[in-house]
Amino acid sequence: MRVTDVPGVPEWLPEHLADEGIQELYPPQAEAVERGVAEGESLVASVPTASGKTLVAELAMLSAVASGGKALYIVPLRALAGEKAREFEQFEQYGVSVGVSTGNYESDGDWLGSRDVIVATSEKVDSLLRNGAQWVDDLACVVSDEVHLVDDSHRGPTLEVTLGKLRQRVADLQVVALSATVGNADELADWLDAELVDSSWRPIDLRTGVHYGQALHLDDGTQRELPVGGHDTQSAAIVDDTLDDGGSTLVFVNSRRNAEAEAARLADVTRQHLDAEEREALDGLAADIREVSDTETSDDLADAVERGAAYHHAGLAREHRELVEEAFRDRLVKAIAATPTLAAGVNTPARRVVVRDWRRYDGDAGGMKPLDVLEVHQMFGRAGRPGLDPYGEAVLLADTHDELEELFDRYVYAEPEAVRSKLAAEPALRTHVLATVATGFATTRTGLLDFLDETLYATQTDDPQRLETVTDDVLAYLARNDFLERDGDQLSATRSGHLVSQLYVDPMSAAEIIHGLEVGPSVESASDGDGDDSETSFRTASELAADDDGDDDPDPTPFGLYHLVSRTPDMYELYLRSGDREEYAELAYEREAELLGRAPSEYEDARWEDWLSALKTAKLLEDWASELDEERIAERYGVGPGDIRGKVETAEWLLNAAERLAAELDLGCAPAVRRARKRVEYGVREELLDLAGVREVGRKRARRLYNAGIESRADLREADKSVVLAALRGRRKTAETVLENAGHENPSMEGVDADADTDADPN
Ligand code: ADP
Incomplete structure (x- = not known):
């Protein structure tokens, strides 16, 4: 079917697509159109990765917008929201406005309402619904990307309930659900009262198999020589062989640490395939990566990138991830070692995909667990770039002949699992x-x-x-x-x-927070022994007001508050490593007077373990709010910069909730909670709160200004400009911006010289 034959879409679309090189629809796309996707019909499209699901969604959304409605595109990951929105912005030239909803859970409802196409995560949509977003009534079409994730026990239920609410609220809402190939796409279609396109068609041939011994064994029964030769590992040999052919490789491993180690090894191979021009470009990229943050992760990544390889995992900062993805698409970075997050969405096709680790540590199962077929097939699907590669190849690695056979049965020949709802938990x-x-x-x-x-x-x-x-x-x-x-x-x-x-907090988090704020410090930590009050309950506001004995209660400390929010189910705690138990048990006793709520005893194993993990998380937050360097924090807790930011953001959000709850229930400590929140937000000690609140100042600059005698926003407005300039290391543009943001009457730095005496701090 030609794109000019699609009914219902705006008249500019065929020409626009032709300019993008799309004239003929792929077969699953044509089938979707035949089933009415461009005419308001609901549809489940279960098709392999890279077979053009996005265009199916666009046909539905653009025809909905053309007939005066709004379209909502639900993404599974925050990182994908921006990417998808940028993709849809190509339509803005035709008057289709696009909005992406990120940021905090309560804000930005009205602005979104003015957009034609809205991109958001399911959590965000859920939150918007809870906060009464009116524009939902104008929706004509909702797209759910990667809908097979309803199977995910953490996030699936939100997607499931959100789709249910949208359908209940808007009569005749068109639902377009895009899914990887799953075992029961028909059940998904039944649930959503939708038409079904269930196809295994791919735009480019995919050969799958297993590398064992000296050869690739492929699913068509053929074998190809691929000796490990002088290489240490099978994946290194495969990367080398792919590069001989000018292709790039994506290697999936099961942990961040493995990704980093693997990238360092692969770099020894890719290094030998670089020409002078590439080396120069990679040096530039490595410098950009080091600019992003001053951490070991940054350094390690840059070291690998200089040699043509990279790693990719959720511990990386977003800027790092984007730089790596782009360089891989540009074929500058020749091999990436990635954790499976990369398989979920981000568009980084490669000539070859290697699934090195097919087992992963699973905390719930307490050991290693094989990956789902669905996941492995999604990783496989990243192989082959249409128009660039003649075909894609995706392989697992076997050590023994038995394993070779097992992997063929388990993954190569296997059908993906059925998607099961996880709602009834x-x-x-x-x-x-x-x-x-x-x-x-x-x-x-x-x-x-x-x-x-x-x-x-x-x-x-x-x-x-x-x-x-x-x-x-x-x-x-x-x-x-x-x-x-x-x-x-x-x-x-x-x-x-x-x-x-x-x-948007889990009610159990809210109960824990309220209980902790009410009870206050847990000085009397001995367990009361009845063992059955693990569920918190709390007194109502009126009961509390009745027995409130005035303002004598000491305010909770920031550390106590960080610990409180860290032990809620909404905070993803840090694991205790060996030796941590003793260290944090000691800290628990040392800082006992600050911890809020009832402390468990050491004999309540699971609760005690949880209490200590939360303590470790709280200590990280305290270090951050005491201006410790990111690099030191990363080292001390064995985490990446992305994790630090993740913890900080979650803490900010939970402390905001705590502040609101404290105010609602008249608990009297809302101002203390607010200060603790601001300290995490800016990553500064108490005395810098005012300064760090000025836009563009940030924790490091605030400290330098403070050390130069400028202690507040008001000081900044009155300060000698040469002192400001020196404290900001002579950066004129920055100094002007900062002064302007502080409300300075005349922020111009023209003719001002940095006062050399005041820049005592070389950092
Ligand atoms: P999916 O979402 O299924 O993983 P995408 O929608 O990202 O796949 O499509 C993969 C690539 O195929 C994109 O680069 C897209 O531009 C291209 N593409 C989609 N449909 C067509 C088509 N009909 N003809 C040519 N290229 C297409």
Whole structure:
């Protein structure tokens, strides 16, 4: 089918696509059009990676916009939101406006409402719904990218419930769900009342197989010589062989550490294939990478990049990831060692894909677990660049002949698993039941069960009773913690329940926070021994007001607050490494007076372990808020700069929730919580809060200004410009911007010389 034959799309589209080199639709795209995707029909498209799902989504969204509606594109990862929005911005020249919703969970609703196409994560959409976004009513089309992730126990339920709410709210909403090839695409289509395109077509041939001994064994039964030869590892030999042919390789491994080590090894191979021009370009790229942050990760990555290889994992800063991805697409970086996050979405095709590790450590299972077929096939799908490579090749690695056979059975010949809903679990339902009631999607228990009956879970389960039982447990929990009130069949959210729903925190996090703030420091840490109050409950505001003995209670310390939010289920804690247990147990006793809520005893194993992990996380946050260098923090806790930022952002968000809850419940400590939050936000000690609040100042500059005697925003406005300039290391442009942001009357630095005496601090 030619693009000119697609009904319903705006008239400028065929020409635009032709300019992009797209004239003929790929077969699965043509099938989607035949099933009405450009005319408002809902559709599930289950097709392999890189076979043009995005265009299917665009046909649906653009025809929806052409007929006056809005379109929403739901992405699974925040990192993908920006990438997708940039892709859709190509349509802005035709008057289609695009908005991407990132940033914090409560903001930016109105601005989004003015856009035609909106890109957001499912969590963001959920949050917008909870906060009453009105533009949702104008939606004509919603696209759910990587919908097979409803199977993910952490994030799947949110996607499932969000799609349910959107469909309930907007009659006749077109839902286009894009999925990797899965075992039960028909069930997904049933759930969404959608047409189905289930295809294994790929734009470029993919050969899959296993490397064993001296050869690649491929799925068509052929073998190709590929001796390990002088190389240390199979993957090094494969990278070398691919480069002989001018191709690039993507190697998937199971941990960050392995990715880093593998990249260093592969760099020894890629290094030998670089010409002078490439070496120069790579030197430039390495310098850019070192600019991003002053850490060991930055250095290691730059070292590998100089030699033509790189690693890619979630511990990298976003800027690092983008630089690496772009250089790989430009064929400058010849090999990437990546953790599986790269397989999920980001567009980085390679001639060859090597799945080096097919087992991964799984905390829930307490050991190594084989990857899902679905995941391995998605990694495979990254092989082969249409128009560039004659074909793609994707292989696993075997050590023994038995393993060779096992891998063929397990992955090469195997069909992907069926997608199963993970909704009927308490943590998922706790948050979604509260939100469903708080936002009025259900006002009775019956209504709630009816709503849940429309979920994928309900269409899949053969035990309908289970959902009802878990729902009742959750309702009881929410009522016990004063988030919900029940009156017969009627359900309503309390004020704090509404707030918790809007703040987008897990009700259990909110209960933990409220309890900690109410009880205060846990000086009397001995367990009360009854062992069954592991679930926190708290007093209502009025009870509290009644026994409030004035303002004598000391404010919680930042460290106490960091620990409190770190032990909620919304914070991804740091693991304890060997030796950490003793170190943090000691810290727990040392700083006991600051920790909020009831401390577990050492004999409550799981809780004690959790308490210590949270303590480690809290210590990281305290180090950050005490102006410790990023590099030192990364080293001390064995994390990357991306992790530090992740922890800081989560803490900021949870402390914001804590502040709001403290204010709502009149707990009196809201200002202290706010100060602790600001310190994490800026990464500074108390005395720099005012200065660091000036845009473009940041933690390092604030400290230099402070050391030069400029202690506040007001000082900055009055300061001698030469002192400011010296403190900012003679950077005129920066100094002007900073003065302007501080509200200086005349920020110009013309004719000002840096006062050499004041720049005492060489850092
Ligand atoms: P998916 O989302 O299925 O992984 P993409 O939508 O990213 O795949 O498409 C992969 C590549 O194929 C993109 O570069 C896209 O421009 C190109 N493409 C899509 N449809 C066509 C087509 N009909 N003809 C030629 N190229 C296409």
